[in-house]
Amino acid sequence: MKHRLRIAAVAFPLLALVAASPPARPLTPSEIVAQAPDSAWAAFPARDLLVIDLDSGSRVVIALAPAFAPVHVENIRALARSGWFDGITINRVQDNYVTQWGDATEKKALPAGIVVSPPAEYARPLAGLGFRAMGYRDAYAAETGHAGGWPVAREGALAWLPHCYGMVGVGRNLAPDTGTGAELYAVIGHGPRHLDRNIATVGRVLAGIEALTALPRGTEALGFYKEGAPRSAILRARIAADMPASERPAFEVMRSDAPQFAAWVKARANRKDDFFIRPAGALDICNALPPVRAVKG
Amino acid sequence: MKHRLRIAAVAFPLLALVAASPPARPLTPSEIVAQAPDSAWAAFPARDLLVIDLDSGSRVVIALAPAFAPVHVENIRALARSGWFDGITINRVQDNYVTQWGDATEKKALPAGIVVSPPAEYARPLAGLGFRAMGYRDAYAAETGHAGGWPVAREGALAWLPHCYGMVGVGRNLAPDTGTGAELYAVIGHGPRHLDRNIATVGRVLAGIEALTALPRGTEALGFYKEGAPRSAILRARIAADMPASERPAFEVMRSDAPQFAAWVKARANRKDDFFIRPAGALDICNALPPVRAVKG
Numbered sequence: 001m002k003h004r005l006r007i008a009a010v011a012f013p014l015l016a017l018v019a020a021s022p023p024a025r026p027l028t029p030s031e032i033v034a035q036a037p038d039s040a041w042a043a044f045p046a047r048d049l050l051v052i053d054l055d056s057g058s059r060v061v062i063a064l065a066p067a068f069a070p071v072h073v074e075n076i077r078a079l080a081r082s083g084w085f086d087g088i089t090i091n092r093v094q095d096n097y098v099t100q101w102g103d104a105t106e107k108k109a110l111p112a113g114i115v116v117s118p119p120a121e122y123a124r125p126l127a128g129l130g131f132r133a134m135g136y137r138d139a140y141a142a143e144t145g146h147a148g149g150w151p152v153a154r155e156g157a158l159a160w161l162p163h164c165y166g167m168v169g170v171g172r173n174l175a176p177d178t179g180t181g182a183e184l185y186a187v188i189g190h191g192p193r194h195l196d197r198n199i200a201t202v203g204r205v206l207a208g209i210e211a212l213t214a215l216p217r218g219t220e221a222l223g224f225y226k227e228g229a230p231r232s233a234i235l236r237a238r239i240a241a242d243m244p245a246s247e248r249p250a251f252e253v254m255r256s257d258a259p260q261f262a263a264w265v266k267a268r269a270n271r272k273d274d275f276f277i278r279p280a281g282a283l284d285i286c287n288a289l290p291p292v293r294a295v296k297g
Numbered sequence: 298m299k300h301r302l303r304i305a306a307v308a309f310p311l312l313a314l315v316a317a318s319p320p321a322r323p324l325t326p327s328e329i330v331a332q333a334p335d336s337a338w339a340a341f342p343a344r345d346l347l348v349i350d351l352d353s354g355s356r357v358v359i360a361l362a363p364a365f366a367p368v369h370v371e372n373i374r375a376l377a378r379s380g381w382f383d384g385i386t387i388n389r390v391q392d393n394y395v396t397q398w399g400d401a402t403e404k405k406a407l408p409a410g411i412v413v414s415p416p417a418e419y420a421r422p423l424a425g426l427g428f429r430a431m432g433y434r435d436a437y438a439a440e441t442g443h444a445g446g447w448p449v450a451r452e453g454a455l456a457w458l459p460h461c462y463g464m465v466g467v468g469r470n471l472a473p474d475t476g477t478g479a480e481l482y483a484v485i486g487h488g489p490r491h492l493d494r495n496i497a498t499v500g501r502v503l504a505g506i507e508a509l510t511a512l513p514r515g516t517e518a519l520g521f522y523k524e525g526a527p528r529s530a531i532l533r534a535r536i537a538a539d540m541p542a543s544e545r546p547a548f549e550v551m552r553s554d555a556p557q558f559a560a561w562v563k564a565r566a567n568r569k570d571d572f573f574i575r576p577a578g579a580l581d582i583c584n585a586l587p588p589v590r591a592v593k594g
Contacts, residue, residue, distance in 0.1 A: 096506070166393070
């Protein structure tokens with residue numbers, strides 16, 4: 001992996017030179033993404049983007065998944081709109097596990113209109129999702145694939161968003177409590193897939209993940225920060241649709257039904273760059289999170 | 298996951314109270330580890346511990362795996378003994394991928410005695426390892442399990458150390474170059490298992506992983522730091538066996554053939570804590586890295 005920087009830097013000019021002739025080798029996953037036409041991309045609706053500004057100056061943008069956890073997502077929208085998230089802190093950074101934020105005092109009253117005991121939105125019917133199986137083995141689910149720009153795991157007639165790096169879930173107490181959405185976490189390590197179907201997964205970090213992953217780890221049990229230890233705070237969290245149009249961030253995801261996406265999956269599973277000797281012929285769903293790009297809002 | 302801190306804090310005193318009666322519920326993975334007798338643990342040999350002191354004051358301890366990459370490991374020992382690692386820097390931190398360190402100038406001469414072109418130690422014969430299969434499905438390999446305290450993936454008669462979070466590999470140029478061991482990386486994201494059998498994996502970070510994972514991400518392509526950007530340096534790297542006995546760190550790993558280890562794997566795959574509703578009945582090898590503990594040297 002020493003000199004891949006140089007390899008990448010050289011690849012594009014070379015390609016440009018030979019653009020008129022057929023490619024001499026299969027495209028790399030990055031090249032497939034770079035060359036995908038606009039028709040291969042779909043915008044995240046502005047009402048599904050949670051925009052979190054941290055006091056560090058960093059911005060984290062999370063795509064919410066109402067198709068998978070509609071009640072929790074509606075709660076999160078209401079929490080954002082009421083300003084409830086503003087001023088809460090990142091309280092837990094457990095290495096190879098999660099970064100979690102919420103009200104450290106646990107005394108902040110929830111705004112009116114919140115569903116205090118949401119249903120257990122841990123899985124949903126597979127039907128109606130437009131699920132496309134990858135066709136590769138998974139350690140945890142009967143099948144994995146994609147739908148509507150989301151990574152999806154399936155077992156029988158049920159489907160859910162797997163706990164992959166960068167996925168966002170809803171902190172909760174012991175069951176049957178399911179959490180309200182007031183306390184969220186992002187996965188920052190190897191996918192803790194044993195949490196699948198035990199917690200509501202509600203979204204995915206699209207941008208600013210470094211602001212959650214490069215933080216000092218908490219020193220207390222389970223990676224919580226010691227009481228009184230310095231920690232990042234959320235300056236404000238808004239739904240993009242509520243922001244002035246000129247300020248809204250906007251993102252697109254590669255469509256799960258685009259031929260370029262199928263080509264990307266295949267190329268990810270069968271890496272043939274000059275670097276690779278033995279293509280895996282396999283692909284973990286957590287290594288197949290759909291490509292995302294920032295666009296002009 | 299909101300209140301697991303409290304749950305954990307309560308669990309041990311309760312257990313102490315009922316120690317004389319049979320347990321009312323299955324032990325959690327952590328309880329199995331805490332209660333495992335000394336016979337369930339094996340020491341890492343001091344000659345296999347690479348002790349890296351960073352200029353930040355943090356210490357990273359890596360267990361080397363001569364059973365899997367003997368030539369590369371011997372090179373790494375020689376590099377440490379000659380002081381070659383001292384003064385080199387962390388040059389790449391790519392989110393959800395790797396932290397990589399080496400000689401940024403790429404001009405530092407290798408010490409005498411280094412094998413400049415080691416063989417491709419990307420896999421080894423399964424025979425002789427004492428491999429114990431976990432019995433769970435894997436996305437990439439025919440089978441996964443453990444041997445001698447290491448996570449192991451298997452295909453046919455070959456076995457290798459999988460690219461899991463915290464595993465350490467040898468940076469290299471394009472094949473057939475295999476790297477010398479002078480440039481190493483640690484995995485800091487979801488296991489990039491497509492690298493398996495394409496690179497020599499030589500060890501595992503036992504302690505101080507936060508010093509590699511909580512670093513600012515590099516802003517250049519592939520997570521390299523921009524030229525001139527501040528970066529951590531290695532003050533000195535030593536093999537524990539070469540340190541004064543009184544200063545040596547020492548670590549033990551749970552033995553792959555201990556009954557407590559089998560119980561731990563089973564409990565990890567079938568979490569029945571009060572928090573869990575639906576045990577996975579499955580376990581990814583990267584979520585089954587053998588428990589490690591620091592001991593008095």
